[in-house]
Amino acid sequence: MATDLRISNISKIYPGCIANDNVSLQFKSGKIYALLGENGAGKSTLVKILSGVISPDNGEVFLNEKNLKLSSPLDAKKNKIGMVFQHFNLFETLSVFENLSIDATEDNKSLRVRINEILKKYNFSIDLDVPVLNLSAGQKQKVEIIRCLLRNPKVLIMDEPTSVLTEQETEELFISLKKFCDEGILIIYITHKLKEVLSLCDEVAVMRKGKVVSVSQTQNERVETLANKMVGQKLAKIKKKINISKNKDEIFKVKHLNFYSDDPFETNLVNLNFSVKKGECLGIAGISGNGQNELFQILSGEIITPDASIIFRNKEIAKLNPKQRREYLMAFSPEDRISQAAVPELKIYENVALNNFKSSNFFEKGLVNEKKIKEHSKKILSDFSVNTDNVELKSQFLSGGNLQKLILGRELITAPELLICYNPTWGLDVGAINYIHETLIKINDQEKSTILISTDTEELLKLSDRIAVIYKGKLSKIMPSEEVTPEKLGVLMGGGSID
């Protein structure tokens, strides 16, 4: 039974922004479709319309020529449109089975039978009775997929599904998706990862600024052509020249770093030892949730580990708080840019004042020197090409890319000797990612060092001089990046070993 999904003239306008501008697309079962676009291109809006989360201002959705009224997620479910979001909607402390039974319409016994059928059919290995918090990201995603499959979907929409997966898990996912496709489920795959489009999908629709700018067969596309369509401009290739750092001084050295937490949601760190040389970028790879959060907080001084030894520029800094570490010329860019690195309700200049280093004179004798902070903020906005010059703007109105530029600008304007960043380009569009990467490379060119904790292997391979992998709180041996391949990283990130 073929499925035919047609989107006709969909428009959705938010105050000050046209999220979807007269979007028309057609999908047929038997193929995997990619919906490609930068952040803010309108993909998420379109998907939310398809899944009934928001209603369009204009336009219609037809499934097998039946006009669908999608005014709530229930309508989407009823019409057999399944959706796996980027962030999982699972109760961590409930078991897999309990999670699946929450919105089931049948009794537990027959539900279990059906789940087991699905597990067997697609070769998923998941224990139904363990709490979800014990599962890996890939397994959690499978639970979400099973939840969709239980409803016999005609359409399955996957929103950025690989952002939390290892290379192996991604491969497994692709195999499953192809199987679903062969069984007649129409698959719409949303991503901004170009390679995935090419390796998985049959057809690709590119969105830019709310409009569909191109629909094409993937076999006619290459990474470069897709990137150009997505960004709308020729991308300058950036390639880092590897620093010859054999004889340079170690500027930062961590010895016997252990961290134990009572919190089941935190990861314990086990005896980490590493060092960073002058002008070097040390990459730390890993799937999120393997101790990166804890490591970042310990390096920044948010968590103090008095027993460890952290030497920075020949001084012991393990007992210093983040502000004191900044005085020694360290800088930090945390993963959570929205609620940690900056406060959305604060104005730009107030967010700049968060990095109140000694020579800034932002606060003299305990008083706010607003003029100084604003001058300084203006300079950051222009030096780091943030697309506003209004320092009074609340930072919640900045896009992710601009916010990240502001944060990096704030951290870098002190000319730090070491920048520690955690997923600096997470969720950003290609243009912003390039800008951030160029900035990070420039730091190394100026003989300053960086520690890049990232879940994006492509980014790590591009920027790092040496790479280590963190898995379950343990660090692998540190490898020169020219010896590292994506496959090797994938194996280590998944807990395997290489020799």
Added chain:
Amino acid sequence: MIKIEKRNDVPMALYFFTPFIAIILTILGGGIIFYILGFNPIEALKFYFITPISNLYGFSELLLKATPLCLIAIGLSFCFKSNNWNIGAEGQLTFGAIVGGGVALLFYNQEGFYILPLVILAGAIGGMVFALIPAILKTYFNTNEILVSLMLVYVSKLLLDYLVVGPWSNPEGFNFPETRQFSDSSRMPLLFEGLRIHAGIFLALAAVMLSWFTLYKTYLGFQIKVSGLSLKTAKYAGFKGKTMILVVFMISGACAGLAGVGEITGPIGQLHRMISPDYGFTAIIVAFLGRLNPFGIIFASLVVALTYLGAETAQIFLQIPKYTGQVFQGMILFFLLASDYLLFFKVKILSLKKNELRH
């Protein structure tokens, strides 16, 4: 089916306007209650909100009641803005009054210009020290400040009870539970002959100005603001979180202590069991009605003070129990929270057919 969604952009103007909506709804709600109780609602509301301030004496009483509310709420705004839930201001007020009153009793038979400042200072320190208890327990032992500060209210009230019936009771007082009268040198100067309004109001106004300056113009204020919005960010910026908790509790306690000492050296003139009609609790409503903004708090303290006065007037003229004042205060808070909820979230009512409910 009802669905609740967060609103994306809440206009600031509306944010400061909703307290007025809450007040109007409270008056309407009050009218309905009076009607149900069998009173003419218009007349009852007139007794409640207009009669009390229709003459100079009434107006001075309004300021007199607004003074402690304003002082305490100003202090609380430091705590609340930085995510510290001090709800024991009533205890800090009482303890401040005990310490300040103790000093006043030391000087019961002496005169001197230095006595009143000493009494006031003692009251502020008393409140500060009492507020430090939940603060220290929170910072060093991870206790919940809501519970500790609330429970300490009863500790200080019982201590006051013990003192006024026991060691500090007036030897010539026929065993009434009260202390000696303070000497005139321990009393707040009256501003006008025949009115009870006293110099304590200047303390409140000074607190308003000082708190505005501290909250908006100093590094401490900046840290309070950031911590209130995001504790994660405060940690990341390297603010000294523990010190800040101690400081905001100290400010808050000192303000409550000042309010307490203002009452006993002002209209009361001695220590007894009933030094405060729960000003410390009501000030929580004042702080939120004033949007934790120093000038908003002035306005809010006047509105809430009127509910105290109105309750007394209504008791005299309509024989309604004066506890209706608390009903009004409760309604203000309820309507404020409700309108805030509608301000920050929108409620969508989705129509569903019966069979769809099973999904």
